Amino acid sequence: MKIIIIGCGRVGSGLARMLSNRDHQVTMIDSDPLSFERLGKNYKGKTVVGIGFDRQTLLDAGIEKADAFAAVTASDEANAVAARIAKNVFRVPRVAARIYDPRKADIYRRLGMQTISPVALGIVRMAELLSFSNLAVVDSLGSGEVKIVDIEVPPMLAGRRIEEVIIPGEVHISAISRNGKTFLPLSGTTFVEGDVVHLSVLATSQDRLKDLVG
Numbered sequence: 001m002k003i004i005i006i007g008c009g010r011v012g013s014g015l016a017r018m019l020s021n022r023d024h025q026v027t028m029i030d031s032d033p034l035s036f037e038r039l040g041k042n043y044k045g046k047t048v049v050g051i052g053f054d055r056q057t058l059l060d061a062g063i064e065k066a067d068a069f070a071a072v073t074a075s076d077e078a079n080a081v082a083a084r085i086a087k088n089v090f091r092v093p094r095v096a097a098r099i100y101d102p103r104k105a106d107i108y109r110r111l112g113m114q115t116i117s118p119v120a121l122g123i124v125r126m127a128e129l130l131s132f133s134n135l136a137v138v139d140s141l142g143s144g145e146v147k148i149v150d151i152e153v154p155p156m157l158a159g160r161r162i163e164e165v166i167i168p169g170e171v172h173i174s175a176i177s178r179n180g181k182t183f184l185p186l187s188g189t190t191f192v193e194g195d196v197v198h199l200s201v202l203a204t205s206q207d208r209l210k211d212l213v214g
Helices: 010-021 033-039 055-060 076-089 102-110 118-130 203-213
Strands: 002-006 025-030 046-049 068-071 094-098 114-116 136-141 146-152 171-178 181-183 196-202
Touching: 002 010, 002 076, 010 025, 010 033, 025 033, 033 046, 055 076, 068 076, 076 094, 076 102, 102 114, 102 118, 146 203, 171 203, 196 203
Parallel strands: 002 025, 002 068, 025 046, 068 094, 094 114
Antiparallel strands: 136 146, 146 196, 171 181, 171 196
């Protein structure tokens, strides 16, 4: 994939190195040429000096043929403008912007922009760590609306069918780990004591899941 990133800070440079190491064609844009030193000697992509929402800078970076675009500068406004240009003007298929302010992130998301809010994600994850729960939340999707949860099957669920735990649109079983192996369950699969169940759960449905698993 041909990927353009604007903002060669800690996140941008780390993202560029990771994608470059995965053999994607990465182009980094930043107004400060010294920032490219963060990319390291092993970075295999290109660099362009300029403003990330400047039309000519984007053309120089090859945006007309880009498959993906990430805006991760220190400015919410610059990220939003650049992402909207990439999405609406140059029709880049995959566009994401980092927006620190959760309220702005929600607004831009409603406008159809894929946003990542480190502040919102951090708040959600910190709350999970500080509040008691018998569910192990291993990841969050979006801005925390969906949780990836692991639970060890309690004795009361052993022998019961997985469909008894599924709540359509709220709780779904993604996989089960048993005896060192992980598999995708069928509707008729039954739980065995000691199973680790991997679920996708709406954040608003965690209490219902707790009730189901005791």
